[in-house]
Amino acid sequence: xxxxxxxxxxxxxxxxxxxxxxxxxxxxxxxxxxxxxxxxxxxxxxxxxxxxxxxxxxxxxxxxxxxxxxxxxxxxxxxxxxxxxxxxxxxxxxxxxxxxxxxxxxxxxxxxxxxxxxxxxxxxxxxxxxxxxxxxxxxxxx
Amino acid sequence: xxxxxxxxxxxxxxxxxxxxxxxxxxxxxxxxxxxxxxxxxxxxxxxxxxxxxxxxxxxxxxxxxxxxxxxxxxxxxxxxxxxxxxxxxxxxxxxxxxxxxxxxxxxxxxxxxxxxxxxxxxxxxxxxxxxxxxxxxxxxxxxxxxxxxxxxxxxxxxxxxxxxxxxxxxxxxxxxxxxxxxxxxxxxxxxxxxxxxxxxxxxxxxxxxxxxxxxx
Numbered sequence: 001x002x003x004x005x006x007x008x009x010x011x012x013x014x015x016x017x018x019x020x021x022x023x024x025x026x027x028x029x030x031x032x033x034x035x036x037x038x039x040x041x042x043x044x045x046x047x048x049x050x051x052x053x054x055x056x057x058x059x060x061x062x063x064x065x066x067x068x069x070x071x072x073x074x075x076x077x078x079x080x081x082x083x084x085x086x087x088x089x090x091x092x093x094x095x096x097x098x099x100x101x102x103x104x105x106x107x108x109x110x111x112x113x114x115x116x117x118x119x120x121x122x123x124x125x126x127x128x129x130x131x132x133x134x135x136x137x138x139x140x141x142x
Numbered sequence: 143x144x145x146x147x148x149x150x151x152x153x154x155x156x157x158x159x160x161x162x163x164x165x166x167x168x169x170x171x172x173x174x175x176x177x178x179x180x181x182x183x184x185x186x187x188x189x190x191x192x193x194x195x196x197x198x199x200x201x202x203x204x205x206x207x208x209x210x211x212x213x214x215x216x217x218x219x220x221x222x223x224x225x226x227x228x229x230x231x232x233x234x235x236x237x238x239x240x241x242x243x244x245x246x247x248x249x250x251x252x253x254x255x256x257x258x259x260x261x262x263x264x265x266x267x268x269x270x271x272x273x274x275x276x277x278x279x280x281x282x283x284x285x286x287x288x289x290x291x292x293x294x295x296x297x298x299x300x301x302x303x304x305x306x307x308x309x310x311x312x313x314x315x316x317x318x319x320x321x322x323x324x325x326x327x328x329x330x331x332x333x334x335x336x337x338x339x340x341x342x343x344x345x346x347x348x349x350x351x352x353x354x355x356x357x358x
Contacts, residue, residue, distance in 0.1 A: 105155070106234050107183065108210050110260050113234065116155065 001142065003115060006070075007104040015066035016099040020059060024091035027051045030058060044091065051089035056123050056132035057081045061099045064119060064138070069101075072140060079116060079137030087131045094126045102135060106142070113142035143328040144347065144354060145202065145335070146178035146319050148217060148255060148281065148309020153190065154183040159315045161192055165199040166315075173319045174354065176328075177202025179219070179335075181255075181309070184209060184232050186221040204332050207231060208255065213238035213267040213274060217281065217309075220250035220336050238264075242276040251336045253307060255281040258294030265294050273302070279339055283308030283346035283357065285320030296346075296357060306358065307339065308346030321348050324356070 024044040031041035031052040039046040065071055089095065102120035106113060116137055123132040149164065150157035161180065168175050178201070180187065185207065192203040206219045209231055216238065218225070225248040229236060238254070245252040257264035257280050264280065282295045283306070299306045308321040326343035329335045338344055347354040 105184075105232070107155070108215075108234050108262050110262060112261055 001115065003104055003106045007101075010066060010069055011101040011104060014098045014100050016061040016063045016097075018059075018061045018097050020095045020097065022051070022089055022091055022093040022095060024049065027055065027089070027091060030055055049090065053085040054083045055089055056095075056097075056121070056134050057083050059095075059097060059121070059123075059134075061097060061121060063099070065117070066101065076138055076140045079139040081137070082135045084133040084135075085131075086133065087125070087129055089123075089125070089131050093131075095123045095131065096125075097121045097123050111141065115140045115142055143176050143325045144174060144322045145176060145204075145325060145329075146310050146312070146322045147206075147219075147307050148181050148208070148284065148321075149178045149312045149318055150182060150208075151180050151187075151190075153180070153185070153187045154313070156183065157313050159313065159318070161190070161203065162195055163315045164312075164318045165195050165201055165203075167318060168201065169199055174349070175201075175319045175322060177204070178318060179204045179206050179309070181206045181208040181217050183207075184234070186226060186231060202330065204335065206332075209236055209241060210234040210262075211236045211238040211241055213254065213271075214257065214259070214261070214263045215255050216241055217253045217255045218245055218250055219253070219339070220245070220248075220332050222248055222250065224248040225250050238274050239276065242274070246276070249336075251279070251339055253279045253281060253339070255309070256284040256287050256291065256295070256311065257281065257298055258291030259284075259287060263291070263295070265298055268298070277302075277304065279305040279307060279342075279344075281309060281346070282306035283321040283348055285310035285312060285317055287311075292357075300358075305339065305342040305344060306346040307344055308348065319349065321346065322354065323347065324354060 040048040103118040119136040254264040310320040
């Protein structure tokens with residue numbers, strides 16, 4: 001598999017866009033599930049109430065990969081998510097999440113060759129302010 | 143002087159540690175470490191400047207790379223423009239022989255790391271393809287290696303009279319300094335470090351019972 005060709009063809013363009021309406025209760029539930037104790041994350045009555053920093057990681061788009069992307073689910077597994085917090089997410093916000101393939105690269109480990117596909121979701125609020133960037137790594141054995 | 147010669151920061155795709163947090167951890171835990179080398183995966187970080195952290199924490203922080211070859215992973219110290227022009231660091235199948243030769247020609251130093259690991263270590267490849275000319279130093283203590291992998295590496299070094307180094311291979315803050323390298327002469331920059339390593343004035347050490355121990 002030519003990783004450079006794959007990256008050239010599939011990386012860098014938006015293949016999915018979804019909308020999320022933000023409500024207070026799920027924000028507080030997520031924070032409590034994460035073990036947060038600060039009222040600004042757990043108490044909707046707090047004047048600075050907002051989502052916990054990793055909140056955007058709970059969202060999925062309509063597609064994990066662009067239509068037609070050569071995939072092999074049986075040889076793939078989840079490589080985890082990294083969240084880059086940019087600005088608070090608050091109840092009443094409307095978030096637009098746009099997905100693109102941010103990177104495709106290869107590395108070797110004890111189990112052999114692996115291809116990493118980095119799915120990036122950029123979350124903007126109703127003011128076109130980017131509030132969170134979530135990189136989701138999908139790993140495929142080669 | 144004790145340096146951790148193998149560590150990764152968030153610059154590496156799988157690194158989860160910020161360099162500042164490594165420094166804070168070393169000081170807060172009072173680790174007996176004089177500094178560390180950032181060996182980022184498949185790239186050389188020419189943007190980050192850690193001099194202010196060196197001053198603030200009194201640590202030596204040097205930059206290097208970990209590349210991937212047909213004989214497993216290799217640390218490269220003294221990366222410069224010539225070497226980066228000669229080798230595509232992003233490749234996962236660089237010929238080890240070429241990495242060794244190009245490093246030597248460019249004034250750098252290549253050291254196979256975690257040689258006892260399957261697939262990404264040199265030992266398994268030696269079994270099927272033989273020794274590689276030009277290897278003089280290998281990493282015999284790696285903080286991320288399992289079970290007998292470090293013992294396998296040490297045996298390889300002893301059989302072939304290779305010099306040895308140690309490094310934590312840390313990807314998270316609390317792993318820095320799990321293994322390290324003792325240098326006979328203190329160094330203050332990459333050139334000095336390469337000189338000491340090439341001269342073999344180094345040994346791999348691990349922190350046990352409140353002191354650095356060499357398993358050699």
